[in-house]
Amino acid sequence: MNMMKDILCVALISVSLFAAEVIQLPAPQLNEGTTLAEAIQNRKTDRDFSNRELPPQILSNLLWAANGINRPETGKRTVPAAIAKYAIRLYVLTAKGTYLHDYQKNTLTLVNEKDLRAYAEFRGTMGPAAGAVILMVADMDTFQQGTPAGRPAIPKDKSTLWIGYESGSIGQDIYLYCASAGLNAVCCASFNEEALTTALDLHGSVRPIMDVIVGYPPEK
Numbered sequence: 001m002n003m004m005k006d007i008l009c010v011a012l013i014s015v016s017l018f019a020a021e022v023i024q025l026p027a028p029q030l031n032e033g034t035t036l037a038e039a040i041q042n043r044k045t046d047r048d049f050s051n052r053e054l055p056p057q058i059l060s061n062l063l064w065a066a067n068g069i070n071r072p073e074t075g076k077r078t079v080p081a082a083i084a085k086y087a088i089r090l091y092v093l094t095a096k097g098t099y100l101h102d103y104q105k106n107t108l109t110l111v112n113e114k115d116l117r118a119y120a121e122f123r124g125t126m127g128p129a130a131g132a133v134i135l136m137v138a139d140m141d142t143f144q145q146g147t148p149a150g151r152p153a154i155p156k157d158k159s160t161l162w163i164g165y166e167s168g169s170i171g172q173d174i175y176l177y178c179a180s181a182g183l184n185a186v187c188c189a190s191f192n193e194e195a196l197t198t199a200l201d202l203h204g205s206v207r208p209i210m211d212v213i214v215g216y217p218p219e220k
């Protein structure tokens with residue numbers, strides 16, 4: 001009887017997890033995985049996935065590695081960002097909906113209940129085959145919206161490079177986390193920008209930059 005109760009409880013928790021408007025992720029686990037050297041050794045693009053859902057703990061670890069706060073006293077993050085402006089925000093695309101990650105609260109806020117994973121790459125097949133897609137979105141005018149006093153204005157082409165550098169750092173952290181946790185990953189620049197822009201209701205200079213498709217390796 002007690003076992004039945006436990007099973008029911010676990011089932012309810014997993015159903016409600018992705019039905020909620022705001023999901024509180026567990027604190028990231030910082031003591032798991034391989035060494036850094038092993039993760040670098042094993043980092044690779046692997047386009048074969050099982051579509052098993054990524055559990056909240058794995059999402060939390062992954063999002064912390066990608067863009068979390070690693071120095072609470074300054075609020076600075078796991079990746080470098082030009083003038084510490086942090087131009088990039090992360091969306092999590094799953095079978096059950098699309099979420100915006102809040103790096104401060106470590107929550108996922110439901111943006112819509114659409115499965116947008118097919119837009120993550122031009123063939124449209126890899127995203128739906130995987131557990132989740134981490135989509136990086138940036139305001140391309142971040143550096144035009146004010147710079148520290150005494151600093152010359154930043155030209156647009158420089159801003160683009162800087163945002164590219166930040167997205168590359170996020171992508172590499174995701175790749176390294178995946179290598180360390182036994183997940184497969186592929187970063188994609190060839191995605192359906194128009195469909196994602198419309199579905200996420202992005203406007204003006206706010207654009208999707210890059211995504212990383214993440215999932216468990218195929219079951220043998």
Ligand SMILES: Cc1cc2nc3c(=O)[nH]c(=O)nc-3n(C[C@H](O)[C@H](O)[C@H](O)COP(=O)(O)O)c2cc1C
Binds near residue numbers: 044046121187188191
């Ligand atoms: C900027 C950038 C864009 C990429 N875009 C795609 C893509 O759209 N689709 C894809 O399958 N792989 C994409 N990749 C992954 C590369 O194909 C992959 O990194 C490359 O083949 C080297 O393999 P490795 O990552 O295993 O070292 C991209 C990589 C980078 C750095």
